[in-house]
Amino acid sequence: MDAGAAAAGTAVVVGGGISGLLAARELARAGVRATVLEASGSWGGCVGSHVVAGLTLDSGAESFATRSSAVADLAVELGLACEIVPPNPGGAWVQLPDGPRELPKTGVLGIPANPWDPEVRRSLGLLGSLRAALDALLPASLGTAADVTSVAALVRARMGSRVLDRLVAPVVGGVHSADPALLDVDMVAPGLRAGIRRHGSLAAAVAAQRRGGAAAETAEPKKRDPQPAGLRKAGSAVAGLRGGMHTLVSALLADLRRRGVTLLSGTAADAVERTAHGWRVTAGGASYDAGLLVVAVEGTAAVGLLADTLPRLAGLRPDAGPDVSLVTLVVDLPELDAAPRGTGVLVAPQSPGIQAKALTHATAKWAWLADRTGPGTHVLRLSYGRGGDPGAAVPRSDDELFNAALNDASALLSVPVTGGDVVGWDVVRWAGALPFASLGHKQRVAEVRGICAADGSLAVVGGWLSGNGLAAIVADTPKLVRTLLS
Known part of the structure; x- marks a missing residue:
């Protein structure tokens, strides 16, 4: 068999995170023989698992x-x-400089759909809600006319600084690990500015997205909704999987193996090059030839692999994402059975004495986990590191993070959490793994995709292109692979 025949109907996927696994699945469904190369010893990337105090979390x-x-x-x-x-x-709370407040349940990125909602008023005060309500009287062009706008600029212009500082900054910091002044609103909240133009105000655009109008704002058809009815009520903007989100990766790997996909972990791609019949990927001294190539690694690494072959990509290297550390504490503390701060707390950046940007009370959030641990035992997860915050980039040891987590958990939950209460703990570090959608990133994404599409045998996928969040990656990756196959 000659090289051209061998390459036909084959693909190499570089990267075994969730986007790489989804790409391999789409290729296999189309009858393409796919090989996935993953540098680490585990699959799923940021959808991973670890064992703490005997619990797989x-x-x-x-x-x-x-x-x-x-x-x-x-x-x-x-x-x-x-x-x-x-x-x-129970809902989440927000820690403000003047104390904790319940986080409004009907917002997007913390932006309220109704400035007069009682929970919103408690966080903003009368004058803050009044300023936010002026949004309905402002022209729809305000905040939507410029080609590029940050989350902070849009919110400040339409609803004022109090909404930005007390609602949006804590949510954006917790979800995107970044300062809202640095983030492109069109990447982290697709369709929101179009919704302002369509509905006349930011609050109305948020309400439309909360009703499930995001697909309509981006002119994409809505799909059937297989979710249980309980997931569709206001305030339930997220869902999970019994056993944890990492069970999705386990099911995906089983599906890929049934489809005959070759999965090679501990195999880091060193270089890629064009050949007469497609692509050659060199990894650990071995070569993998295929007709199609999918690169599913974080943005800096992706551009580094492809820049020699596609020099136009070199100038489109994305900004590095923030370094994030997650500290998980399993504690024996019956005082937390009452869930004093609901499902968790997001922290406003200016809150004194607290280093964490968020705390998730996992056993208060997920009934299946509370059933597994039993009364009195609780799982707390605290997140550290925020893009644009110089202090967040300072390396800290595991012991320093553990002590910070004890102090922060005590302050955020108003229940003392001591080392003697801890039955197990772990630190997980994500160095630059979160995609960082800085201003102008949407335009860079369009350029990257245009260059790759012009090649005809290459796709580049991942959160740095689709936008942060599992939902964005799962929606975007199969669509890009189908475009490649067509």
Whole structure:
């Protein structure tokens, strides 16, 4: 068999994170023989797991957004329909400089759909809600006319600094690990500015997205909704899987093996090059030839691999994402049975004495986990590191993070958490793994995709292109691979 015949109908996928696995699945469904190369010894990237105090817990993503049905559809296809669960209804809180408040449940990125909602008024005060309500009287062009706008600029212009500082900054810091002044609103909240033009105000655009209008704002058809009815009520913007989100990766790997996909972990791609019949990937002294190539690694690494072959990509290297550390504490502390701060707390950057940007009370959030641990035992997860915050980039030892987590958990939950209460703990570090959608990133994404599409045998996928969040990646990756195959 000559090289051309051998390459036909084959593909190499570089990267075994969730986007790489999804790409391999789409290729296999089309009859393409796919090989996935993963540098580490584990699969799924930021959708991973670790064992703490005998519990298998999520080490990365622990929920997914339900404003689209992408993740739920995938779970259904993988036989996990009955495992989709809503969080407990307690809701999250926000830690402000003047104390904790309940976080409004009907917002997007913390932006309220109704400035007069009682929870919003408690956080903003009368004058703050009054300023936010002026949004309805402002022209729809305000904040939507410029080609590029940050989250902070849009919110400040339309609803004022109090909404930005007390609602949006804590949510954006917790979800995207970044300062909202640095983030491109069109990447982290697709369709929101178009919604302002369509509905006349930012609050109305948020309300439309909360009703499931995000697909309409981006002119994409809405898909069937396989989610349980409990996931569709206001305030349930996320859902999870019984057992943890990492079970999605386990099901996906089983599906790939059934489809004959070759999965090679501990195999780091050193270089890629064009050949007469497609692509050659060199990894650990071995070569892998294929007709198609999918690069599914973080942005800096992707551009580094492809820049020699596609020099136009060299100038489109994305900004590095923030370094994030997650500290998981399993504690024996019956005082937390009452869930004093609901499902967790997001922290406003200016809150004194607290280093964490967020705390998730996992056993208060997920009934299945509380059932597994039993009364009195609780799982707390605290997140550290925020893009644009110089202090967040300072390396800290595991012991320093552990002590910070004890102090922060005590302050945020108003219940003393001591080392003697801890029955197990772990630190997981994500160095630059979160995609960073800085200003102008949407335009860079369009250029990267245009260059790759012009090649005709290459696709580049991942959160740095689709946008942060599992739902964005799951919706985007199969679509790009189908375009490649067509």
